[in-house]
Amino acid sequence: xxxxxxxxxxxxxxxxxxxxxxxxxxxxxxxxxxxxxxxxxxxxxxxxxxxxxxxxxxxx
Numbered sequence: 001x002x003x004x005x006x007x008x009x010x011x012x013x014x015x016x017x018x019x020x021x022x023x024x025x026x027x028x029x030x031x032x033x034x035x036x037x038x039x040x041x042x043x044x045x046x047x048x049x050x051x052x053x054x055x056x057x058x059x060x
Contacts, residue, residue: 002059005044008035011054023051 009029013021027047028036037060038044048057 002040004037004060005040005048006035006037006058006060007048008033008056008058009054010056013054016051016054020051020054023047024054027051027055029055 007027007029009024009032012032013024016024027038027044040059048055
């Protein structure tokens with residue numbers, strides 16, 4: 001596992017399920033194409049897996 005994950009919101013949450021919207025918000029993403037760096041752990045990986053159709057992930 002890498003130390004950090006670079007997560008970018010690439011698709012809008014407008015039509016998304018409310019649970020997915022909350023997950024994206026919990027990752028710290030508010031606007032389209034915004035990028036955040038999160039620690040690479042099981043909790044973050046689980047959130048990313050849940051919204052994998054909305055985000056792009058890179059290992060740092």
